[in-house]
Amino acid sequence: MIEPIILSKTDATSANNVFNNALTNEPATLMLVIGDNAQSNGAVQKLSSFINSDDHFYNGVIALQAPNISFILDTLKGLKVSPRLDDIDWDSIDSYLIISISNVFNNIGNVVLSSKYDNRSTYYIEKSIMLAMAYDQNLNQ
Numbered sequence: 001m002i003e004p005i006i007l008s009k010t011d012a013t014s015a016n017n018v019f020n021n022a023l024t025n026e027p028a029t030l031m032l033v034i035g036d037n038a039q040s041n042g043a044v045q046k047l048s049s050f051i052n053s054d055d056h057f058y059n060g061v062i063a064l065q066a067p068n069i070s071f072i073l074d075t076l077k078g079l080k081v082s083p084r085l086d087d088i089d090w091d092s093i094d095s096y097l098i099i100s101i102s103n104v105f106n107n108i109g110n111v112v113l114s115s116k117y118d119n120r121s122t123y124y125i126e127k128s129i130m131l132a133m134a135y136d137q138n139l140n141q
Helices: 012-024 038-051 073-077 090-095 121-134
Strands: 029-034 061-066 096-102 107-113
Touching: 012 061, 012 073, 029 038, 029 121, 038 061, 038 096, 038 121, 073 090, 090 096, 096 121, 107 121
Parallel strands: 029 061
Antiparallel strands: 029 096, 096 107
């Protein structure tokens, strides 16, 4: 069983080290879940269930949870963002639930607002994975 990666909620150095390792480790689509509440814990459980299913769509997807997003916020701000996304409101990062990241070029492919997730959770998870894969390219050009 592939377990989700839970970043430390009390140790900023540990959280950064684990997150940076996920960004530079084997090629994958990272699904970063923000927060430590019922909604974020449910999203991590749902992602974990999908990742551990027999569905090939979820091969190469890694679920991460950042209970304290402020620890890795500077690293997130340094990632390139898909040109199809609206600007991310970094000052209101807690209004987001999921950020999908490709870790070949470390691009943010999609963000999901907490307020929208519960309406169509599977749709938002699958869309985020596809958009991370679609924008796993050099955005510096």
